[in-house]
Amino acid sequence: MRLILAAVGRLKSGPEADLVEDYAGRIRAAGRPIGVSDFSIVEVEAPRGLDGAARQAKESALLLGAAADKARKIVLDERGRSLSSEEFARTLADWRDNGAGEIAFLIGGADGHDRTVRESADLLVSFGRATWPHMLVRAMLCEQVYRAMMILSGHPYHRA
Numbered sequence: 001m002r003l004i005l006a007a008v009g010r011l012k013s014g015p016e017a018d019l020v021e022d023y024a025g026r027i028r029a030a031g032r033p034i035g036v037s038d039f040s041i042v043e044v045e046a047p048r049g050l051d052g053a054a055r056q057a058k059e060s061a062l063l064l065g066a067a068a069d070k071a072r073k074i075v076l077d078e079r080g081r082s083l084s085s086e087e088f089a090r091t092l093a094d095w096r097d098n099g100a101g102e103i104a105f106l107i108g109g110a111d112g113h114d115r116t117v118r119e120s121a122d123l124l125v126s127f128g129r130a131t132w133p134h135m136l137v138r139a140m141l142c143e144q145v146y147r148a149m150m151i152l153s154g155h156p157y158h159r160a
Contacts, residue, residue: 001035001095002102003027003145006042006066007138008059008109016135023142027149034152035096039145041138042066052111060114067104072122075106076137077113080124085158089148091123105145107137 011017020041027039044062046055067073072095083091095103106117118124127140150157 001100002038002040003031003036004040004042004067004071004102004104005107005138005141005145006044006063006104007107007134008044008046008063009134010043010045011135011138016133016139019139020142023139023146026146027142030146030149030153030155034149036149046109053114055109056111056114057116059109059111060117063106063108063113063117064120067106068102071102071104072100073104073106073120074123074125075113075117075121076108076127076141077118077121077124078126078129078131079118080126082126082128085144085147086151088125088144089151092145092148093152095122105141107134107141109134 011020024039024041027036031037031039044059044066046058046062050058074091092103106113106121108117127137132140147158
């Protein structure tokens with residue numbers, strides 16, 4: 001199973017980028033035993049000069065284009081469900097065990113996702129009611145994917 005993190009915007013060097021790369025490396029190293037063959041990060045950017053709904057629609061189309069048509073989609077959205085790490089891990093395991101070839105995690109831009117992305121989601125997930133910087137959300141998501149992998153492999157990283 002392939003995992004793809006697709007996000008609007010370019011991650012510049014700095015602490016968030018370091019965290020994302022650290023967890024991405026961990027995910028890639030730990031994936032094979034639990035059925036994850038690849039983890040990739042795709043960054044998309046709407047053309048300059050677009051504002052509001054036009055920008056949101058273009059970003060959403062680019063995000064959807066980053067995932068295979070049959071990919072299971074987890075969309076990060078403030079309207080989503082707040083899952084425990086165990087629930088998140090069980091969801092990934094269930095999809096893997098039921099033949100999902102790809103899971104795409106979609107993180108929108110500053111204006112969020114348009115309706116088409118939310119409607120395409122297999123799961124809408126929220127990291128709580130607070131507003132988080134999009135670059136930090138990438139790091140948080142990578143950590144949760146890694147944590148889920150550790151839960152599924154029985155590793156003591158998750159101490160619940």
